[in-house]
Amino acid sequence: MLTKRIIPCLDIKDGRTVKGVNFVQLRDAGDPVELAKIYSDEGADELVFLDITATVDKRKTLAELVTKVAKAINIPFTVGGGISTVEDVKVLLGAGADKISINSAAVKNPGVIDEMAAEFGSQCIVVAIDTRDVDGTDYVHTHGGRKPTLLQTQSWAKEVADRGAGEILLTSMDHDGTKAGFANEITAEISSMLTIPVIASGGAGKMHHFEEVFSFGKADAALAASIFHFKEIPVPELKSYLVDRGVSIRF
Amino acid sequence: MKVAVIKYNSGNVQSVLYALERLGAKAELTDDIEKIKSADRVIFPGQGEASSAMRYLKSKNLDQVIKETTQPFLGICLGLQLLCDHSEENNTECLGIFPVKVKKFIPENSQEFKVPQIGWNELEKIMDNPLFRGIKPHPFVYYVHSFYAELSEFTIAQSHYIHDFSAMLHKDNFFAIQAHPEKSGEVGEHLLKNFLNLRN
Numbered sequence: 001m002l003t004k005r006i007i008p009c010l011d012i013k014d015g016r017t018v019k020g021v022n023f024v025q026l027r028d029a030g031d032p033v034e035l036a037k038i039y040s041d042e043g044a045d046e047l048v049f050l051d052i053t054a055t056v057d058k059r060k061t062l063a064e065l066v067t068k069v070a071k072a073i074n075i076p077f078t079v080g081g082g083i084s085t086v087e088d089v090k091v092l093l094g095a096g097a098d099k100i101s102i103n104s105a106a107v108k109n110p111g112v113i114d115e116m117a118a119e120f121g122s123q124c125i126v127v128a129i130d131t132r133d134v135d136g137t138d139y140v141h142t143h144g145g146r147k148p149t150l151l152q153t154q155s156w157a158k159e160v161a162d163r164g165a166g167e168i169l170l171t172s173m174d175h176d177g178t179k180a181g182f183a184n185e186i187t188a189e190i191s192s193m194l195t196i197p198v199i200a201s202g203g204a205g206k207m208h209h210f211e212e213v214f215s216f217g218k219a220d221a222a223l224a225a226s227i228f229h230f231k232e233i234p235v236p237e238l239k240s241y242l243v244d245r246g247v248s249i250r251f
Numbered sequence: 252m253k254v255a256v257i258k259y260n261s262g263n264v265q266s267v268l269y270a271l272e273r274l275g276a277k278a279e280l281t282d283d284i285e286k287i288k289s290a291d292r293v294i295f296p297g298q299g300e301a302s303s304a305m306r307y308l309k310s311k312n313l314d315q316v317i318k319e320t321t322q323p324f325l326g327i328c329l330g331l332q333l334l335c336d337h338s339e340e341n342n343t344e345c346l347g348i349f350p351v352k353v354k355k356f357i358p359e360n361s362q363e364f365k366v367p368q369i370g371w372n373e374l375e376k377i378m379d380n381p382l383f384r385g386i387k388p389h390p391f392v393y394y395v396h397s398f399y400a401e402l403s404e405f406t407i408a409q410s411h412y413i414h415d416f417s418a419m420l421h422k423d424n425f426f427a428i429q430a431h432p433e434k435s436g437e438v439g440e441h442l443l444k445n446f447l448n449l450r451n
Contacts, residue, residue: 002412003371003391040436045371071269076393076434096265098434121298123367123395124263167369195358195365220365250371250391 003250004214004242005045005221006235007199008228010035012051012081015061033068039228040073042235045250047073048101048169048223051081058082063095070096078126080169084108086115093120101126101169104142107149107156110163117164126199127165129157131186132173138186145173157190168194169223171201179205179227184217191218199223207233207241214247252447254278255290257317259307263298263431267327270433274444284316292447293320296433297329298395301353302341304333317346323449324425331420331427332398340398348425351403356396356413367397368412372430378407380421382445390438392418392430399429 011018016030036047049069051062066079079092080101089100106113106127116125130141131153138153157168170190172183182203191198197220200213204224213219227233242249254271256264258280271278271294278294279286287293295317297304308314317324317334326334333345338353345353358364371391377383392410399416402409410418410429420427426446432439 001372002368002394003373005370070266071272074270074273074434074440075436076431093263094265096269098263098266121300123298123369166367197365197369220370 001248003045003248004219005199006043006210006238006249007046007048007221007223008039008044008235009048009050009201009223009225011225012049012062012065013053014055015053015065018052032065033072036069036073036077039235040075043239043251044075044228044235046075046221047077049077049079049081051079053081059088059091063091066092066095066097078169080126080128084112086112086119089116089120089125093124097124099124099126099166101128103128103130106160107140107142107151110159113160113163113165117166122164122166122196125165126167126169127160128169128171129153129160130171130173131183141173145171145176153186154190154193158193161194161196165196167197167199167220169199169201172203175203176201178203181205181209182213182217182219182222184213187213187217187219191220197221204233207238210238211242211245211247214242252276252292253290254292254294254447255287256280256294256296257287257313258282259297259304259311259313264296266431266433267294267296270440270443271447274440274447276447282311282313284312287313287316287320291322292449293317293322293324295324295326295330295333297327297333299329300340301329301332301338301343301345301398304329305343305345308333308346314346318348321424323446325446326425326427327433328396328429328431331400331417331429334420334425334427335400338398349400349403349405349420349422349427351400351405351417351420353398353400355398358413364413368394370394371435372410372412374408374410374418375415376409380407381449382407382419382421382426382442384445386438386441386445392428392432392435392438392442394430396429400427 084105
């Protein structure tokens with residue numbers, strides 16, 4: 001049986017992890033490769049690297065990091081953050097990334113999804129959607145959730161799937177950082193509507209939140225950052241909790 | 252040990268090379284017929300579309316070269332599908348090593364079963380085969396695919412998604428796996444190691 005995926009997300013700046021991490025076994029808390037290896041050994045099903053570097057050297061630094069990660073770990077990983085062109089994708093996949101994720105660039109120029117999917121195959125194109133509830137309607141936001149767009153989230157999700165996205169990474173900006181649980185309702189709505197997998201993100205705080213997002217939220221995968229980095233919820237404990245509750249999990 | 256990784260217009264070969272590197276094998280990505288013939292092991296990776304892959308192989312005469320290999324040979328993902336008889340993906344005649352048909356997943360219920368299958372799924376009904384030496388029970392492997400090979404007498408492991416399918420095939424020197432061993436954690440690494448350690 002296909003299992004639900006647990007995905008730690010690492011924020012990267014200038015080739016280093018930025019959010020503080022709390023792993024005693026880490027020699028260098030800023031080394032993404034070392035952290036990635038620990039997560040992989042602990043049983044993470046996949047990893048996401050989100051690059052928040054804003055400098056001009058960004059592309060080169062990121063490609064170098066991707067190569068190092070690909071050489072060191074043997075589970076799939078996705079790279080996102082500021083990717084906008086087919087050439088960007090080519091460089092990162094060539095460096096060893098399994099998938100790339102695009103966000104603002106897709107909103108700005110939706111046709112780029114079709115181009116990327118045609119060139120590299122849907123399976124490696126993840127479209128990240130940041131959504132926020134505005135007076136009862138869900139709207140896509142860009143720039144880390146700060147900038148609202150006129151795109152309604154559900155119809156945008158349908159559009160990106162039709163254009164060839166292989167997966168959707170859905171982040172609820174209302175839930176992100178609250179640790180009060182994932183946005184199960186909209187995740188379920190989008191997951192039921194589409195034939196591609198949906199990765200839920202934003203709001204993980206307790207182990208039962210994962211159980212809920214897989215059952216009520218119908219998510220195919222769940223992503224979180226700080227609860228894993230600060231060891232509030234270690235990946236092995238989370239997985240055995242979910243297995244005990246009958247969730248289909250790789251262990 | 253020299254490993255030839257067949258170069259054709261397919262994606263995701265870099266991670267196969269890195270995985271072999273981690274196992275200490277000397278791997279070379281090549282479409283050079285002599286290099287493929289003289290390698291100790293041949294790996295046929297893949298991600299992409301069947302008909303264009305077959306066209307490319309034929310244009311380089313690699314289809315014949317593959318059929319005539321005698322050293323241990325491993326097809327991965329699309330590589331497995333191309334070793335079969337025929338694929339429903341653009342109605343493609345394949346290499347015919349395994350007399351098996353490749354079909355498209357058609358979900359009865361799209362809410363429960365999405366296509367492609369993306370993620371970790373279990374290898375079940377594992378046969379006695381040197382590739383599984385030392386593999387712990389209930390191994391999970393990482394899949395990304397929309398097409399699958401039917402069960403056959405050459406199936407050495409199966410997985411279940413919508414229905415049972417051939418997760419791995421074996422006939423003579425030809426081995427094949429639908430999942431990505433290079434991305435399947437310890438289990439995948441172990442499978443690759445067992446493949447490298449096979450006796451010729």
